[in-house]
Amino acid sequence: MKIVSILGVKIHPLTMRETIEIVDRDFIQKSKPLHLMGVNADKINQCVDDSGMLEIVNNCDVVNADGASVVLAGRYLGIDIPERVAGIDLMQELLKISEDKNYPVYFFGAKEAVLQKMLENLKLDYPNLQVVGQRNGYFSDEEIDDISNDIRTKGPKLVFVGITSPKKEYVIEKFLSDGVNSVFMGVGGSFDVLSGTIPRAPKWMQKAHLEWLFRVANEPRRLFKRYFVGNVTFIKRVIKFKKEKHA
Template sequence: MKTVVSILGVKIHPLTMKETIDVVDTDYIQGRRPLHLMGVNADKINQCIDDPEMLTIVNNCEIVNADGASVVLAGKYLGVDIPERVAGIDLMQELLMLAEKKDYSVYFFGAKEGVLQKMLGNFEINYPKLKVVGHRNGYFSYDEVELISKDIANKAPQLVFVGITSPKKEYLIERFISDGINSIFMGVGGSFDVLSGTIPRAPKWMQNAHLEWLFRVMNEPQRLFKRYFVGNVTFIRRVLTAKKD
């Protein structure tokens, strides 16, 4: 694997999409090793700076991708070589294609039950040979976490996608791995909503122009305005300060 780099004290593996898939498959799925597959954007880096526990979780992850154009651009400004953005939703779909091709088992955990079922229905069309061994919506009490952990352990999926908001999903994944579950865990945030068709994804031209964040804010302004506008300003300020130092 390529030498790890750092943005504002947060480690990042400078991997392309293809390199990430290859490492996940060869080193972790075939190597039968658990993995917390992490993606960081400006918001996540801000979280890490403000929350030492989150920073520890991210920096202990075996693979950390740059899941944000702002991170790639910040890297260029700071002289850090990050080859490309590895968008979480795209990486999830690449892993689903890998799982279908190689008969790897998958488990989905998160979102509302209706959203989860719509997504699974879409996957029956888009990934007809995908081996889904389990699924669970993202609404539960603290007392149910142990039961969820046992359910995942009993079904022993090779890939687990966790569609829950941050920082809850990171803490849950760490809990599951500490329980001894030998799976590849990937937190995918709101990807279940997009892949179910509940929320649209930005058109390709906006993705290519690094404006996917703006499309998301336009579709969910109450939830995302503060994260992107206030958060991005904070991130930019921190990058500028780091450059001066």
């Protein structure tokens, strides 16, 4: 796969269709473990500030541009990234494949009530989906080995991890180091959206690259700093990088 880089962070310039094909053919069907990564401005900022996060991202076999800001930054820097591969959309596409091909899945994350409501909704949308395990996202350090063993024992092809970053990335790496041969995908707040707890932006806002603004409007206390302060920081870093590159 072709690899590009923004601020030292690896990205595979893949479309949604290409991503699904690669994940299914090269990892799920071969029972090969994978940390399926999506990066947005916030994640790239984390990588710049945290060498451990940078190492995790750059060691992932599939890294999507999960943010309009990343696609736009690529254009500004002369880097071709074909499209945004939104995490929640990719998750739903992988759920469709899992239902069609009878791939067992596991859900790990969110509050218990949110998790259960999401599972109820998924039964309606994917009635033949084989869910082999579930666990809310609240746990102590002492429980992490038991969770890892539970996932390994139940043998899901895909594990969707709906806990906050950067915790989820380090937890996924822990599971992989324990030898769990699943495809792990960190999905952030997707459990909240799929449960109906938090609405998703209308299609026109998604197409206009304004989904982030809709999210901030719905969760201002939690997301204002991440998107407004974080995006400004990201833009400044990208502009500085371009200036230094052409100096």
